Amino acid sequence: DQQVKQNSPSLSVQEGRISILNCDYTNSMFDYFLWYKKYPAEGPTFLISISSIKDKNEDGRFTVFLNKSAKHLSLHIVPSQPGDSAVYFCAASALDMRFGAGTRLTVKP
């Protein structure tokens, strides 16, 4: 039973445009949400997080939005750069962390 779902296995965008990655969760006990970025042959690296008491958190080109009523969060990358090409994992935590299956983002020059 996957409690965190990323329904888009892949996403392709043009350099300079916005990338929007989506994530849905089912467990209402989750109170902390994160996005990780993963390059091939490396471990995931932390990108940005948001607490359930907020609905938006911004860090440079990266913004995470949380809609608790819809149990949905999204990651916006503006502007997208070729170096952003990676697999992005959404994660949710209620003491222990649960991960989505990942979305492979490709940013084309």
Add this chain to the structure above:
Amino acid sequence: NAGVTQTPKFQVLKTGQSMTLQCAQDMNHEYMSWYRQDPGMGLRLIHYSVGAGITDQGEVPNGYNVSRSTTEDFPLRLLSAAPSQTSVYFCASQPVQGNQPQHFGDGTRLSIL
């Protein structure tokens, strides 16, 4: 600062063999965990530890054992490898259990024939 170090990076085993995947962190983190990554499944929690001497099961613990004799080390043991355990294994740590980002190692790619 090495962070989280996993060894080996690659391993091929035969069905029924045993093996220990090593994980060490130098950040004095109390919380450590093991995940496996499979296509279409994301990362699934195998076992975790909230401190030396304390371990607990995650989502998919069957077939795996762990121990935590020191803060730094958290080895994962496969007692009798099965083809279903072919996966990429990641070790992670964070200062304490709770709402904080985890630091991941670079993974061990394990194939069971």
